[in-house]
Amino acid sequence: MSQQTATTTTARDTTARDAKGTSATPGTALQTTQGTTSIADQVVSKIAGIATREVSGVHGLGGGAARTIGSLRERIPGAKTNVTQGIAVEVGEKQAAVDVTVVADYGVSIADLAAGIRRNVIGSVERMTGLDVTEVNVEVVDVFIPGLDDDDDQDDDDQGTPSRVQ
Helix, strand or coil: CCCCCCCCCCCCCCCCECCCCCECCCCCCCEECCEECCCCHHHHHHHHHHHHHCCCCEEEECCHHHHHHHHHHHHCCCCCCCCCCCEEEEECCCEEEEEEEEEEECCCCHHHHHHHHHHHHHHHHHHHHCCEEEEEEEEEEEEECCCCCCCCCCCHHHHCCCCCCC
16 A cells, blocks of 8 residues: 655644743734643644544554554553544644544445544644644554454464464
8 A cells, every 4th residue: 555645734823922932822822912722742642543433434544563463462451542643743833734644444434434524623723722633644554354254363372373474
């Protein structure tokens, strides 16, 4: 599968600067005359991860290695699910860009799934952070097929059948 590179376009910073060179744009949610609010990448990653999981047709997040480690982590008693798995973000002062890697359920329209993910991630991130989401790139790396992929983290040796290669 070839990987496509997306070009991120950012709006020109039209923020007025005061005599000290600090931002002085009253009226924006994150930069006011009373101070500036900064939001860590991890916060946006968690919001985007939860928003992605809420979309019907998303079986899981992350590529093969991330899913394997995640499934091992979930088997440990008391362990928490990593909600940022499969999510990469770039956060600026006013804008954020999100990359999402998902496994789709079989039978779901991938185009509709991607549109739903974009809609939910943009809505959640913008509502909760006040950042303008410039783009949400969705990469579908696998399709989950019930019955065939129920134990997709186990290899042939774990299922009692001999491996064809050594």
